[in-house]
Amino acid sequence: MKVGVVRFPGSNCDQDCVVALSQFPGMSAEILWHKEDTVAGFDAIILPGGFSYGDYLRCGVSARFSPVMGAVKDFAAAGGPVLGVCNGFQILCESGLLPGALVRNRDLRFICEHTHLRVERTDTPFTRAASSGQILRIPIAHGEGCYFADNDTLRDLREHGQVLLRYSDERGYLSQETNPNGSRDNIAGICNRERNVFGLMPHPERACDPLLGSTDGRVIFQSLLS
Amino acid sequence: MPKVIVTVMPKPSVLDPQGVATAKLMKQSGLAGVGRVRVGKSIEIEFESTPDAAKLEGVARDLLSNPVIEDFRIETLP
Amino acid sequence: MPKVIVTVMPKPSVLDPQGVATAKLMKQSGLAGVGRVRVGKSIEIEFESTPDAAKLEGVARDLLSNPVIEDFRIETLP
């Protein structure tokens, strides 16, 4: 499987994604420059973390004018799997590929730390290798990761099983204490209705090497492969 | 040269932690009577020619603000 | 209930990368004639009673803005 990791100016987790993915037999990862207008030849696309185009005005907003995003939209519309991590999630929301928006963290500060996530659905190409209710320990690193959507949108997301990950404690309980950034419904990651576009704030690529304290992120990439 | 100010504010239904923090700081600094505070953006645009009103409105709605979380208003200075 | 809007803008000579980026985005979205753009903060304060003008001015200068790099203006809505 060949995965394209988009490099926007200001991306800074692109290389990390390539390093993490290349540990999986059967998976190869390549950087995809933002000025490319095609994603032909790739089986999956990752929009990595960072500060695309400086994240000025609003996080993720500038990417909508990049040539590669046009191609990514077509790829997604054709059912291709697209994974947005952190800034990638923000880009997916700003580009209309996912509903809702990501706003400033509740306490107004950037937060970098390990979080626990409860896997809510396993019927997607990104979570099928996990078990339902499984708890993953994966770090976050963001200043604007508080997921917001209005009540109708939230109801919609729930009805269609689009909430894939929620911030929980290590036993799977949800509360405001286990919600690091004030996201509505403790949402850490959602997919589109067609289930082929997935955005999450935590960084699975940072949880693939035992030397870094957790390998729980592997299940996301393993899912993509299987 | 026409100048336009687009003000973008968080929607009332969206939490505005920055507004809350600012209100707290203002009270702490001894200013009496501070109630609700909201913090948004002020975007001042100098135009080289009079902008197309409909287009400007579109840009303010879709680009300068995100309708999921923000409202906007446009003010044209003479 | 009096309402006050404090607008805080980067000083003219101070670098405003956000303004530059915003100007570029506006041009990319097809709006003609966009010149210089500056992005600052708009702070809307509802007061429970009429605020002391001098105190408000002090808070705007020392707390809401940093005079090293920002200017501010105060607008009182009726």
Add this chain to the structure above:
Amino acid sequence: MTPEVTPEIVAKHGLSPEEYARIESILGRAPNFTELGVFSVMWSEHCSYKNSRPELRKFPTEGTRVLVKAGEENAGVIDIGDGWAVAFKIESHNHPSAVEPFQGAATGVGGIIRDIFTMGARPVFSMNSLRFGDIRGEEGAANRRLFAGVVAGIAHYGNCIGIPTIGGEVYFDDSYAGNPLVNAFCLGILRHEQIARGAATGVGNPVFYVGAETGRDGLAGAAFASRDLTEESKEDRPAVQVGDPFREKLLLEACLELLASGCVAGIQDMGAAGLTCSTCETASRGGTGVEIDTEKVPKRETGMTPYEILLSESQERMLVIVKKGQEGQVKEIFEKWDLPYSEVGVVNDDGLMRVKEGGRVVVEIPARALADEAPVYVREAAPKPPPHPSDSKKLLADIPEPDAAGIHSALETLLKFPSIASKRWVWRQYDHMVRLGAAVLPGSDAAVFIVREANKILAATTDCNALYCRQDPREGARIAVAEAARNLACSGAVPLAVTDNLNFGNPYRPENFLQLREAVEGLAEACRQLGVPVTGGNVSLYNESPSGAIDPTPTVGMVGLIEDAAHITTQAFQNPGDVIFLLGSPGSEIGASHYLLAVHERKAGAPPALDFSREMAVHEALRTLIRKGMVRSAHDCSEGGLAVALAESCLAGPAPLGATISLLPDTTERTDVMLFNESQSRVIISVPEDHADKVSELLSECGIPWTRLGTVTDQPSLNIRLRKDAEYSWNTEHLQHLWNNTIEEIMEG
């Protein structure tokens, strides 16, 4: 029209009449206004080190691993094996941070990152060493605002550019009120053959400007950093620059791509003194001349004069000397990264820095005179004051020995003293995990980082106990180096080299200059003893607020190498049942301790005395045990002594563990002295129970004093028994809460 050069104008530029006379003799004529500006920034303390240079020569700079020596280039370069090298350096941004904490700190980070990639190295991690006034209580409001702004600024720049901030230190003391210290460290990785030079070589080679457009911001910041912070500094306020980390990220990627392309003859960042410094320094290093035209410089404001353009300190700019004929490829790379650029000049052979505005020559100065022939002063040092008393009994004469309740609350007071309390509130704001390298998260003795491209593991730390330096700058400086090396040893590393940041008061005051000299000699001696070269650093003088000079703060940044991932060790106890040892003697020196400071509000006594041979023997013993795979945790005793070190080892894990300790000395030492003395060269380790006897045996062979202290337990309780009648117990969950949350509660409360 440029102003005329009058004695008042000369004085306003911070140049003395003697310096002005020297300028006239160099030029053989009077300088014009623009030239005067150029001299004033290049001969400022910040750029010329005119008051500290003779002292800096005392540092050992040689070593088998040294590839680029201190002072040769923007940063020193050290071999780490297999053809790989590291470039690292620390630099201050104290004064800008005092007036605009967020932007001041952010641009400090940006500046040091540029220094590193200018060397051809890819920056892989950052650290920072910070000092603020007391943040507690109502009077702490201004210090809290500075602290919050600085941390947010560092986080903003580092997080955005994607270079992890993995360590550092923060202390709070009233001597820094109004004059915070912000020292930023960055390390980069490169192949030996990739070392880039900041020299303008090759007559006829074109000179390119690349990066952000020049504005009026930060005009003459170098001169600004070379003056006292007074009320009048407020007028200097426009001297603060705003940074754009996004631009810097593009510049970083473009420069590394450019250097890899082989088109570059020389490269130099524009930091302090901007275009002025980069042109005359590259010419001076290359033994050439450089001519540039200010009309060709990309600008973001209109009507800028050559004076303003030359002295601007706008951020995120570089000067690149391109091999003639390869301009096309260079332009392609700049365009790929959407960076403004311009060919602004050419290298020639006349040894001059010549600046034109269109056709008109506005500056013509011998480059070497500007860059390397600044006046050098040996300032007057005050006579050495008598040493502070070191006898603990005398120091404690009027303090009664605490009872059990007093000891109990003393440890709590120490753990929530802001300088000792966990800095989680700080590093949670830094992206420390990007680049997949942080094998040890912030909060242990040293940061440990896996450099994946080189397959190497590095450890790094910054250290300085300024209270020791205040009481005895020489001993304090020696200890700063020893402590840094000890922290590296605790993480499993062997030290490689040092960078230092000398933060002192106004050198024209003899007592301040004495501190500087004493500290430099102490650092130099310690580096020699430990066999680590100094690869570079930075001097920040004039750190004064209305209430006087700061405590002398010679910050040490040290980098080490860990041979094997299995050697990575942290300070947290890991496993109930493990046996706890103390390496080194129990100690008895209470002078300049945090016990006296935090509990009794005294800055009193001489700092502990350092014995290098003992220090090195402890490190060697520790590394031997680590290499044999016998050590589960290691933590040095520093502020707060043994009791605080034991508590921290209990608390540093996600859930606190406990420990049962008995330290039964044959002395009649006071209990507070036994628990809180800060004698040096001590480390607490925990080892698996079945290795304990072997560890005792090995330690005896190493010839260092050691004590088997007790065991790690799964009960949330730290129990320490000193005598039959002196047993203490603390709930570690409670201690952890104090330690973890104190700063957060102060800042968010």
